[in-house]
Amino acid sequence: xxxxxxxxxxxxxxxxxxxxxxxxxxxxxxxxxxxxxxxxxxxxxxxxxxxxxxxxxxxxxxxxxxxxxxxxxxxxxxxxxxxxxxxxxxxxxxxxxxxxxxxxxxxxxxxxxxxxxxxxxxxxxxxxxxxxxxxxxxxxxxxxxxxxxxxxxxxxxxxxxxxxxxxxxxxxxxxxxxxxxxxxxxxxxxxxxxxxxxxxxxxxxxxxxxxxxxxxxxxxxxxxxxxxxxxxxxxxxxxxxxxxxxxxxxxxxxxxxxxxxxxxxxxxxxxxxxxxxxxxxxxxxxxxxxxxxxxxxxxxxxxxxxxxxxxxxxxxxxxxxxxxxxxxxxxxxxxxxxxxxxxxxxxxxxxxxxxxxxxxxxxxxxxxxxxxxxxxxxxxxxxxxxxxxxxxxxxxxxxxxxxxxxxxxxxxxxxxxxxxxxxxxxxxxxxxxxxxxxxxxxxxxxxxxxxxxxxxxxxxxxxxxxxxxxxxxxxxxxxxxxxxxxxxxxxxxxxxxxxxxxxxxxxxxxxxxxxxxxxxxxxxxxxxxxxxxxxxxxxxxxxxxxxxxxxxxxxxxxxxxxxxxxxxxxxxxxxxxxxxxxxxxxxxxxxx
Amino acid sequence: xxxxxxxxxxxxxxxxxxxxxxxxxxxxxxxxxxxxxxxxxxxxxxxxxxxxxxxxxxxxxxxxxxxxxxxxxxxxxxxxxxxxxxxxxxxxxxxxxxxxxxxxxxxxxxxxx
Numbered sequence: 001x002x003x004x005x006x007x008x009x010x011x012x013x014x015x016x017x018x019x020x021x022x023x024x025x026x027x028x029x030x031x032x033x034x035x036x037x038x039x040x041x042x043x044x045x046x047x048x049x050x051x052x053x054x055x056x057x058x059x060x061x062x063x064x065x066x067x068x069x070x071x072x073x074x075x076x077x078x079x080x081x082x083x084x085x086x087x088x089x090x091x092x093x094x095x096x097x098x099x100x101x102x103x104x105x106x107x108x109x110x111x112x113x114x115x116x117x118x119x120x121x122x123x124x125x126x127x128x129x130x131x132x133x134x135x136x137x138x139x140x141x142x143x144x145x146x147x148x149x150x151x152x153x154x155x156x157x158x159x160x161x162x163x164x165x166x167x168x169x170x171x172x173x174x175x176x177x178x179x180x181x182x183x184x185x186x187x188x189x190x191x192x193x194x195x196x197x198x199x200x201x202x203x204x205x206x207x208x209x210x211x212x213x214x215x216x217x218x219x220x221x222x223x224x225x226x227x228x229x230x231x232x233x234x235x236x237x238x239x240x241x242x243x244x245x246x247x248x249x250x251x252x253x254x255x256x257x258x259x260x261x262x263x264x265x266x267x268x269x270x271x272x273x274x275x276x277x278x279x280x281x282x283x284x285x286x287x288x289x290x291x292x293x294x295x296x297x298x299x300x301x302x303x304x305x306x307x308x309x310x311x312x313x314x315x316x317x318x319x320x321x322x323x324x325x326x327x328x329x330x331x332x333x334x335x336x337x338x339x340x341x342x343x344x345x346x347x348x349x350x351x352x353x354x355x356x357x358x359x360x361x362x363x364x365x366x367x368x369x370x371x372x373x374x375x376x377x378x379x380x381x382x383x384x385x386x387x388x389x390x391x392x393x394x395x396x397x398x399x400x401x402x403x404x405x406x407x408x409x410x411x412x413x414x415x416x417x418x419x420x421x422x423x424x425x426x427x428x429x430x431x432x433x434x435x436x437x438x439x440x441x442x443x444x445x446x447x448x449x450x451x452x453x454x455x456x457x458x459x460x461x462x463x464x465x466x467x468x469x470x471x472x473x474x475x476x477x478x479x480x481x482x483x484x485x486x487x488x489x490x491x492x493x494x495x496x497x498x499x500x501x502x503x504x505x506x507x508x509x510x511x512x513x514x515x516x517x518x519x520x521x522x523x524x525x526x527x528x529x530x531x532x533x534x535x536x537x538x539x540x541x542x543x544x545x546x547x548x549x550x551x552x553x554x555x556x557x558x559x560x561x562x563x564x565x566x567x568x569x570x571x572x573x574x575x576x577x578x579x580x581x582x583x584x585x586x587x588x589x590x591x592x
Numbered sequence: 593x594x595x596x597x598x599x600x601x602x603x604x605x606x607x608x609x610x611x612x613x614x615x616x617x618x619x620x621x622x623x624x625x626x627x628x629x630x631x632x633x634x635x636x637x638x639x640x641x642x643x644x645x646x647x648x649x650x651x652x653x654x655x656x657x658x659x660x661x662x663x664x665x666x667x668x669x670x671x672x673x674x675x676x677x678x679x680x681x682x683x684x685x686x687x688x689x690x691x692x693x694x695x696x697x698x699x700x701x702x703x704x705x
Contacts, residue, residue: 147659154666158673165677170685177620177677178690184627184670185614191663192607192634198656199641570690574615 015062016072019085019142022055022095026135033128042114045127049106052134056092056099063092064491071144079205084144086206089492090350091141094268097354098137100480101260101361102130108365108473109253122166126254132159133257140265146194146204146277149269150187153233157183160262163254164246175245178570182232182242185577186266189229196222206276213278215592223282224585226273227290232577233266236290236327237297239580240320241573247316252368255312259319260361264353267326274330275346283591286584287331293580295433297324302440303560306447306527311367311377315360318444322356322403325437328430332421342424343494348417350493355410355481359399362478366396369470373462380529382452388462391471393452398478400445404515405438407508410484417495435514442519447527525553599640606633620681620688624674631667635660 029048033041063070069088076082087095109130113123136159139152157180165176198204200219201212213219235243247259274282301321308314329349333342369392370385371377386393402409415434422431489495524546543550566572610630614623642656682688 147662151662151666154670158669161673161677165680168680168684170681173677173681173684174690177674177681180670180674180677181614181620181623181627184674185630188610188627188630188634191631192637194659195634195637195641195656198638198659199644202653570618571615578611578615 011071011078012073012076013066013068013071015059015066015070016085016087018055018059018062019070019072019087022052022059022138022142023085023135025051025055026131026138029131030128030135033124033131038124041124041127042110045106045131048131048134049103053099053103056096059087059092060096060492063087063089079145079208080203083148084205084207085142086144087142090268090271093350093354093489093492094141094264095138097357098134098141098261101256101357101477102134104473104477105253105256105361105365106130108256108368108470110469111467112251112253112368122168125162126166126251129159129163130257133163133262137261137265140268144206146197146206146209149272150191150194153190153266153269154187156262156265157187157233160258163258164250166251166254169249171245172249175242175249179242179246182239182573185574186229186232186239189225189232189581190269191229193222193224193226193229196225206272209277210279213281215281217589219278220281220588220592221585223273223278224286224581224588227270227584228577228581230266230270230273231293231580234263234270234323235320236293236323237300237320238293238567238576239573240297240323241568241570243320244313244316244568247319248310248312252364252371255316255368256361256364259316259364260357263319263323264357267323267353271346271350275333281588281592282334283588284331284334285587285591287334289583289587290327290330291430291433294324294327297321297327298433298437298440300560300564302443302522303526303557304564305444306523307557307561309378309380309529311370311379311382311448312364314379314444314448315363315367318363318403318441319356319360321437321440322352322360325434326353326356328434328437329418329421331427332418332425332430335425342421344417345421347489347493347495348414348421351410351414351417351484351489351495355402355414355484358477358481358484359402359409359411362395362399362474362481363403365470365474365477366392366399369467369474370396375463379448379451382448383454385452389471391468391475393449395471395474395478397445397449398475398482400441400449402478402481402484404442404445404519406482406512406515408485409482410487411438411481412511413485413489413495436518438515439518439522442515443522443526444519446516446519447523447529450523451529525550526557528554528557596640596643599636599643603633603636603640606630606636608633618690620674620678620690624671624678627674628667628671631663635663635667638663 025048029044033044036044059070069086069091071087072085074083074085078084109126113126133156136152136156140149140156143149143152161176161180161183164179165172194204196218197209200216200222201209203209203212232239247255250258298321301317301319301324305314305317305321308317326349329345329352332345333349367377370382370389373389373392374381374385403411405411405415415438418434419431422428422434567576606629610626610628610633613626614630617623617626638656638660642653678688
């Protein structure tokens with residue numbers, strides 16, 4: 001079995017060196033950049049990017065031929081004495097996604113972060129941090145030991161925080177500091193959990209732990225603490241106080257990394273913890289709690305996104321909603337007695353993470369180009385951008401469509417898998433949330449497109465020429481996300497044969513229309529912004545009929561936005577953190 | 593009461609105080625100090641875990657010591673990064689409050705410059 005390795009390996013497997021290379025290459029890039037200095041930093045990055053892509057591709061190619069995960073034992077010491085690196089199907093998929101997204105971002109950032117053009121240190125910092133994030137993420141994906149994962153998680157945070165404040169303005173520095181302190185709180189909770197687990201079982205190796213772990217109170221408390229810490233780093237609602245300002249304030253390329261990749265790191269460790277370390281322990285109630293928080297994240301993130309004035313903040317809140325979507329897989333993967341039942345749900349969750357990584361990075365990049373063109377990113381003043389920057393808007397639209405779950409996107413395949421798991425386990429309420437999540441996603445995409453595509457009489461002032469590199473990078477990533485459903489996943493993820501979506505047909509048409517129509521209705525009801533179309537006479541007739549509904553929608557939106565403001569206050573977020581930890585621990589203890 | 597229990601209680605107290613400080617103190621510098629206290633509590637816990645191995649007749653367990661040293665290095669670099677950010681914030685904004693108000697202030701406002 002690819003996903004649940006239980007045999008303890010005694011030696012490094014063939015191809016295990018690829019795992020080491022995937023960490024060593026980006027890290028040596030960082031060191032080399034420091035030696036060679038400002039002038040050559042971009043060259044170093046562009047030497048590392050193809051190498052990293054090749055390593056990820058080789059891992060993908062070798063894994064199906066090996067009859068288990070790829071393993072590398074550091075210093076040939078087997079666990080528990082030594083530390084192992086393991087690459088299974090999940091790791092291979094995430095390694096490849098990361099390599100792909102990083103390459104696209106590197107292409108996008110070529111002009112923005114040109115070392116010769118700027119006097120500041122920002123370009124140097126950006127390229128070094130890009131490589132550092134890559135190394136840290138790869139370590140998270142293949143680390144076989146909970147403490148290795150802790151160190152990698154910290155490296156990821158330390159590399160991600162300065163990206164937020166690259167431009168050195170006071171607001172972004174504040175956002176970075178908030179992010180850092182809250183992330184540190186999360187990682188200390190994770191470390192506390194690992195200390196308890198080591199004290200109980202005398203090892204932190206994932207495979208060894210999965211054999212020794214039992215439903216003791218201390219182990220469950222450790223799991224609750226670690227999960228809460230990781231949730232704080234992933235910014236699952238209501239622990240999201242740091243995410244919107246950090247993701248919206250950073251430069252476009254940095255936002256793409258933060259939103260597309262960095263939050264996936266801690267999410268991946270939660271998967272490792274719940275599916276590999278203690279597959280039977282967390283219990284049904286705890287998984288329901290995770291998915292409930294995910295549902296709240298979808299509602300809050302999407303509604304607040306519709307209320308945003310600025311496009312970047314809208315996408316930052318959309319990330320919040322999408323993070324919530326990722327957590328819907330937990331109750332679907334475990335059955336009522338808490339046993340791991342559906343590998344398809346796990347595959348669906350991971351596919352959703354992959355499609356979000358690609359699509360969201362593309363959307364942030366597209367918005368970056370739009371921002372440069374207009375000098376602002378106010379949604380209500382986007383009229384005419386379709387003529388001025390058609391490629392950027394196309395990338396944004398394709399990314400949005402991919403996220404909605406329109407076939408053949410990866411999100412659509414993920415949704416199919418999750419819906420199937422929901423049906424099999426009889427949890428129809430999560431199926432409702434899954435469909436609603438697609439509609440909410442469609443709502444903010446439709447809103448932005450409606451403003452951008454509205455006819456404009458005056459030509460808008462656009463600064464500077466469009467950068468073809470940037471548009472192509474964003475477009476390529478968006479297309480990638482849109483076509484992910486056609487990839488043969490079965491060597492890596494347990495996607496049953498025959499679920500590949502049919503692109504043409506009645507069924508796919510309904511899958512396209514359902515979220516789009518639902519999204520349009522939601523956007524009309526919940527968005528407080530006046531639309532240029534709203535002045536036409538037919539519209540006025542329609543609007544008068546729907547006025548009470550719309551008024552209720554606006555009131556609801558205002559309420560949600562206010563409570564979001566309250567929840568993002570520091571003391572409230574701290575209390576939420578403690579409550580989440582206590583609830584998780586209580587539910588796990590009650591289940592065992 | 594054995595020494596392991598005493599140290600365990602100390603670790604728990606440090607973790608609790610650190611958590612309290614981190615959540616309630618509005619000043620970032622105090623938050624950073626509270627984080628260090630919280631971290632010390634966790635490191636102390638690792639130390640006790642090493643001692644428990646010794647009580648079982650294994651000699652002192654070296655693995656938790658290695659973990660603590662790594663953890664201390666990580667916490668040190670985290671503190672250094674946080675202090676650097678804080679100093680920079682003070683130089684730029686003239687104050688160190690984290691309360692930025694509405695997130696709409698998070699991006700460059702073209703009308704402002």
